[in-house]
Amino acid sequence: MSTQWIAVIGTCAFAFILKFVGHSLPEKWLAHPRIGRINALIPIVLLTALVTINSVTVKTKIVIDHRMAGLGVAIIALYFKLPFPVIVLGAAVGSAIAYHFSH
Amino acid sequence: MSVKRDSFSLSFAVGAYGTAFGAASATAHFSILQTCLLSLLTFSGASQFAVIGVVGAGGSALSAIATASLLGTRNALYGIRMAPILKVKGFKRIVAAQLTIDESTAIATAQDNEKDQITGFWHTGFGVFIFWNIFTLLGALGAQAIGNPSAWGLDAAVPAAFIALVWPRLVDKKTRLIAVGAIALSLVLVPFTPAGLPIITTSLLAIVVGWRA
Known part of the structure; x- marks a missing residue:
């Protein structure tokens, strides 16, 4: 079975289990402030690491390329509070232009 | 309505x-x-x-x-x-x-x-x-x-989507610092660990910081 299939099946299964477990736990579990703090920080570190890895690495090497132009456009769009589709499309256009200049 | x-x-x-x-x-x-x-x-x-x-x-x-x-x-x-x-x-x-x-x-x-x-x-x-x-x-x-x-x-669309998801969460000095920490930790690990591991490892940062403060 391919990496993709294992990743898809595993992710789908765990995603649903987590959602269902939430609906079956007593409400007082939410009360612990430590759980709340860690839960708020986890998306920040994981999403930041995902930005980093997907923009400046290829496999296990650090590679600075056309993707940086796309990331730059995304950051400018975010600074001006533009909507999500504009951010993603803008990044794609910026990266595509840089790709054509460097190839 | x-x-x-x-x-x-x-x-x-x-x-x-x-x-x-x-x-x-x-x-x-x-x-x-x-x-x-x-x-x-x-x-x-x-x-x-x-x-x-x-x-x-x-x-x-x-x-x-x-x-x-x-x-x-x-x-x-x-x-x-x-x-x-x-x-x-x-x-x-x-x-x-x-x-x-x-x-x-x-x-x-x-x-x-x-x-x-x-x-x-x-x-x-x-x-x-x-x-x-x-x-x-x-x-x-x-x-x-x-x-x-x-x-x-399209290869820049993925990091752009991630940065758009994380940006609204960076609301104060603490969250921005932990984001910088996640960038540093993931980059340091890139040459030494299999791909994918640098990302998941940063969750330790969230656990350590969230546990104490």
């Missing part, structure tokens, strides 16, 4: 992002079927982008599953909050669990009476589900129709 209108507009706006996921997933060499299954069965944007982000960067299936699942833990906390409001059992509880995401919980908790909370949850949950899946398919078909993804800038 306004809760139904709010639910619909949010559902359409969020659902349209499914195009970006579908296109990015096809670019990361996931088939149309795999892409659509992720949107139907995982149905949690950040987790879905994480799977294709980790596998697309050459990471193992295990790293991808672990990263996506850690991002999905917040849905469990939403479920704890929503269950006493929805009060559903059996098959309805299974459906409610699947529809428990950022948007359905946000709309529900923004209402000031229980009837609107319940309406908001179901309308937003089903609304996002329908639009997210339609747009995922359109995005995947669109990306497959074009040739080299790099030439179209």
